[in-house]
Amino acid sequence: MELLTRDKVRQDLIELLKDAREDWDHSINVTDETGIFNDLGFESIDAVGLSSSLEAHFDQSLPFPEFMTKVKEQNLKDITVGHLLDFLMANLRQSAERAAA
Amino acid sequence: MSKVVLFGLDGATYTVLDDLVARGMMPTLAEFMRTGVRAKMLSVKPPLTPPAWSTLVTGRTPGHHGVTGFFQYDAPDSLSIQLISSRQLVAETIWSMVNRQGKRAGSLNFVAHQPAPKIDGWVIPGWVSWRWIRRLSHPSTLIDKLKAELPGFDVKSLAIDFEEERKAIVGAPIDDYKDWVGLHINRETQWFNVMKHQMLHDPVDLVGVVYDGVDKLQHLLWPYLDPALTPAEPDAEFLRIRSLCWDYFRNIDNLLKQTMELAGPNTTIFICSDHGFTGSWEILFINNWLEERGYLTWKEGTEAVQDDNQELEPSFYRLSAFDLTRTKAYALTASSNGIYISVKGRKDENGIPPEEYESFRRKLIDELLNECVDPETGEKLITNVWTREEIFDGPMRDIAPDLTLALRDYGFVSVRRNRRMLAKRPQILGTHHPEGVLIARGPGIRQGAVIDDVHLVDVAPTALYSMGLSIPADLQGRVLNEIYTPEFLEAHKLRRGEETKAVAAAAGADAPGDEEAEILEKLKALGYIE
Numbered sequence: 360m361e362l363l364t365r366d367k368v369r370q371d372l373i374e375l376l377k378d379a380r381e382d383w384d385h386s387i388n389v390t391d392e393t394g395i396f397n398d399l400g401f402e403s404i405d406a407v408g409l410s411s412s413l414e415a416h417f418d419q420s421l422p423f424p425e426f427m428t429k430v431k432e433q434n435l436k437d438i439t440v441g442h443l444l445d446f447l448m449a450n451l452r453q454s455a456e457r458a459a460a
Numbered sequence: 461m462s463k464v465v466l467f468g469l470d471g472a473t474y475t476v477l478d479d480l481v482a483r484g485m486m487p488t489l490a491e492f493m494r495t496g497v498r499a500k501m502l503s504v505k506p507p508l509t510p511p512a513w514s515t516l517v518t519g520r521t522p523g524h525h526g527v528t529g530f531f532q533y534d535a536p537d538s539l540s541i542q543l544i545s546s547r548q549l550v551a552e553t554i555w556s557m558v559n560r561q562g563k564r565a566g567s568l569n570f571v572a573h574q575p576a577p578k579i580d581g582w583v584i585p586g587w588v589s590w591r592w593i594r595r596l597s598h599p600s601t602l603i604d605k606l607k608a609e610l611p612g613f614d615v616k617s618l619a620i621d622f623e624e625e626r627k628a629i630v631g632a633p634i635d636d637y638k639d640w641v642g643l644h645i646n647r648e649t650q651w652f653n654v655m656k657h658q659m660l661h662d663p664v665d666l667v668g669v670v671y672d673g674v675d676k677l678q679h680l681l682w683p684y685l686d687p688a689l690t691p692a693e694p695d696a697e698f699l700r701i702r703s704l705c706w707d708y709f710r711n712i713d714n715l716l717k718q719t720m721e722l723a724g725p726n727t728t729i730f731i732c733s734d735h736g737f738t739g740s741w742e743i744l745f746i747n748n749w750l751e752e753r754g755y756l757t758w759k760e761g762t763e764a765v766q767d768d769n770q771e772l773e774p775s776f777y778r779l780s781a782f783d784l785t786r787t788k789a790y791a792l793t794a795s796s797n798g799i800y801i802s803v804k805g806r807k808d809e810n811g812i813p814p815e816e817y818e819s820f821r822r823k824l825i826d827e828l829l830n831e832c833v834d835p836e837t838g839e840k841l842i843t844n845v846w847t848r849e850e851i852f853d854g855p856m857r858d859i860a861p862d863l864t865l866a867l868r869d870y871g872f873v874s875v876r877r878n879r880r881m882l883a884k885r886p887q888i889l890g891t892h893h894p895e896g897v898l899i900a901r902g903p904g905i906r907q908g909a910v911i912d913d914v915h916l917v918d919v920a921p922t923a924l925y926s927m928g929l930s931i932p933a934d935l936q937g938r939v940l941n942e943i944y945t946p947e948f949l950e951a952h953k954l955r956r957g958e959e960t961k962a963v964a965a966a967a968g969a970d971a972p973g974d975e976e977a978e979i980l981e982k983l984k985a986l987g988y989i990e
């Protein structure tokens with residue numbers, strides 16, 4: 360299995376967000392600073408689908424509610440792609456780790 | 461052998477259905493009952509939607525299938541909360557059981573089905589917002605295919621909408637119930653249209669669909685639906701709202717009629733509900749009671765709700781509302797009516813010493829049953845307290861609450877802080893009752909019979925029997941022989957098959973957290989609805 364580098368995970372994540380946003384405006388340049396609520400128009404309930412989708416895509420459980428709590432505690436105005444990436448990089452297990460687990 | 465349709469009506473109860481049949485509002489259901497068999501169907505304890513439907517589709521109890529509520533601890537030694545998904549549903553589903561015997565299945569709007577299991581057939585999960593339903597359905601091309609092929613298909617109407625759903629659980633008056641009821645009528649029709657399209661273009665041998673508006677309407681509008689609560693001289697407003705409710709059930713009746721036509725005579729249809737319904741008139745703030753008894757300490761600054769708060773169950777509390785260093789027992793989530801006992805070394809180093817667990821628990825049960833009383837009348841508020849050994853027995857037992865309560869009005873406890881422990885609701889709201897419905901009709905099924913109570917675990921084995929398939933040896937329910945004619949039973953011997961195929965539990969299930977994240981606020985609705 361491909362190594363889950365930050366670039367690879369970013370690519371997968373953006374693909375997934377695009378997939379959920381069917382009216383995607385392809386001119387939007389998604390960067391790590393792009394906010395998923397304010398810039399991409401997601402709603403809070405979409406967190407559930409995002410969580411289930413990320414778990415399915417990477418085939419592992421993710422501590423998503425904990426992440427959301429941290430977001431709240433830090434009073435962030437929005438969750439950015441960068442936040443999500445930090446979270447994923449901190450929690451995704453590489454296939455080698457999985458094989459060993 | 462017969463094909464099978466599981467026609468799921470979330471929360472359907474004879475209290476309402478019999479009244480509507482008697483009034484001529486549901487002629488198809490009347491005919492269905494005349495030519496089929498009916499029984500009260502006992503739900504799981506507590507009668508909560510996710511564990512209940514999961515029991516129906518697995519033929520296993522919650523301690524075995526792993527779904528205990530809308531949210532649950534991810535492991536016995538963890539303080540992390542998970543949102544329910546198919547990762548927690550660890551027992552084999554009936555969809556998979558029929559697949560293993562060469563039959564195809566379709567599953568629509570069932571809880572704990574996201575991401576959809578990859579069965580031979582098709583699955584659209586329930587409780588998922590429209591943006592994600594495509595990715596979480598199976599096959600992944602299904603939603604796009606429906607958009608292209610099915611006129612009028614609207615994924616936004618089909619999928620759960622938490623903003624609107626929220627109204628199902630908040631007792632505050634809303635200006636126009638018409639739009640709200642209309643939304644549910646439209647949603648059910650969308651699900652039916654999907655089922656019809658799929659049955660015609662991608663046929664399966666077993667199809668299950670859940671119409672969940674029944675539950676939503678009954679939660680919010682129970683006084684208009686329970687004939688015992690109809691005023692002697694109803695005013696125009698009452699009649700107008702009741703008429704809207706009747707529109708909803710007339711539509712359900714129409715969908716049943718179309719389902720029967722679509723399915724044809726060689727299909728057995730099981731109308732089933734995950735639990736019944738009744739009225740709740742009070743709110744027990746159970747954590748306040750635990751505080752009064754010295755079992756619980758709120759963290760400083762935890763806000764109290766108003767006494768006259770009209771919400772059915774206003775919050776799903778984060779663990780951080782409690783001072784865990786000074787808390788021995790707490791109710792964590794609204795709908796499960798569960799109390800967790802904090803035991804040192806179990807999840808952290810707080811709580812009672814493990815050797816005191818049995819005596820502590822016995823004392824707490826005794827106090828809950830005998831000393832949690834109405835301050836005005838002295839009447840006991842809690843009618844039953846179950847241990848997890850009693851109702852969650854099985855490999856997943858230890859993720860469940862230590863104790864589960866049944867209240868005198870069948871209500872859900874509130875887990876919020878209040879200035880007092882008991883409040884009257886300004887108006888009666890619907891709540892879950894342990895007795896749901898099972899009404900079956902089809903080849904070999906007796907006509908017009910009323911049989912003794914059955915249980916949710918019996919549906920899966922009975923559906924398999926109607927399909928002529930063998931029954932996995934480890935299902936916990938039984939084939940309901942009494943619904944069939946003697947001739948049919950004679951001609952179709954029951955065959956026991958190999959055990960169910962274990963589903964890998966979410967390996968290293970480590971999704972956790974504190975559940976009151978703002979972002980999950982909309983999910984609170986789930987806590988009440990169910």
Ligand SMILES: [Zn+2]
Binds near residue numbers: 735
């Ligand atoms: Zn339900």
